[in-house]
Amino acid sequence: MTPALGDDWAVGPDGLRQRRAARVIVLDDADRVLLVRGHDADQPERSWWFTVGGGIDAGESEVDAALRELREEAGLVLAPDDLVGPVLTRDAFFHFFAETCRQQEVFFLARVDGGHEPTDAGWTPEERDVLDEMRWLTVAELRAETREVFPTVLPDVVDALVRGWDGTVRHLGTQHDDEPSDPEELGTAAR
Template sequence: MTSRVPRKAAPGPAAVRVTQLGPDWVEGPDGVPFRRGARLVLLDAAGRVLMVRGHDVDNPSRSWWFTVGGGIDPGETGVAAAVRELREETGFVVDPADVVGPVARRRAVFDFAARTVRQDEEFFLARLPEPGPIRTDGWTDVERAFMDEVRWWDLDALEAVAEEVFPADFVPLVRELLTGWDGVVRALPDEGLVG
């Protein structure tokens, strides 16, 4: 059985559009908002991976799958940020001592909240053998505006989805991590960067 939290009905035309980035975003020297991010590759006992589906607020027909995670707050470690984001976005709690990595890193430029932004991401790995129900009551207003659902994915099924999956080469990365992390930090392809 797949755990799945469906998205609430789409807001009507009078809905407030998200235009403000959170406080973890700072303007870079080139004027592009920037932040450091921590993401969590979370596996259950069956080897399924937890993913979030989001959509482009300005183009709701475009959606994609991505890992739980978000910005690293000032003074926070990547592991602490990944664990915090997991709790806020799903209600799941993992002990920071059980989180390994970073197992991978990437740099990405993408559109978010009607702005082009840049994020340097660290990916960590954790396991949650008996996860229980997914909870989304910790979502922020920004998350509610673009996040649609959270669910566990079998890797073969995730590899076959029609929507984009971020980061690029994610399923092969997870396949390498199923038996544990070998201590090598993988460099994932940078996304959206030019030059």
Template sequence: MPFRRGARVLLFDEEDRVLLVRGHDQDQPERTWWFTVGGGIDPGESPRQAAVREVREETGLHLDPAGLLGPVAERTAVFDFLRQAVRQHELFFVARVARPGALSHEGWTAVERSFMDEARWWHLEDLGRSGLEIFPSELVSLATDLLAGWDGAVRQLVEQRRVR
């Protein structure tokens, strides 16, 4: 099974909303889920650099790597990607943006365009009540805890599997 390293960002705006991306399975387009901005770490890139690059590519927002908090959490996930099971170890960072303005999908790669549908800001209360499939599954509790203040510990998230 291929292995990837990933960097993800819990991106909050001035209203404490978190930015998530909606994706779908190419083989089951009716099945959708929401996930944090982020992706694979390129060769020679640090997790922090990858997190900033992924935010820019997926949203058009520019972050300062020094402004990222964390890593605040990590998890290992197994999921289908390009029709094969992949194991990915992910580090999660936190960033804040004031008045983010319109999001851009101009930086989406052809692969991202094939399974990513939209990005949206969510109030945590609405997300918690939504009944939607969310990755990581502990996102609402993690985000709530982080908004109250980070204690410096790297939270270990549950390993998740999303394979056919």
């Protein structure tokens, strides 16, 4: 039987469902970031923003997974050369579908012209059950957002990337998305 999380989640040695994921920080020419808002089917009152992305399929590269997720989740068709990085990595623990999950994430950067209207046409029925909307947000809007944002340091990350990527892959380490993060992690990350 396929778990509620999907068949790309495998039970790891620690007994938690886990997967590798590719995510994309998409910025437009007005320095807005494209985010998805979703909720947990088991906690519909809880809602949060996160970057476009998802699980890496067997035999798929991180870049190919990132491009596929952009196409499926936002209707954005890019080429491998359109991705920069990876610019960020983290090991995230979070609760979803009444389970504690572990996701090893690699983040890329993509710059696109303004005017891309994201579409949910590629969302699966399962995604439609837990994804609510996509929106372009400025850093100021992101900082003012009352809903959770993951990773929690995303406003600082976007701020830094707007000024230009310095070629350093930031490692946020292990983060528990139910606990607050230290914004200084971005500045002290391994290089």
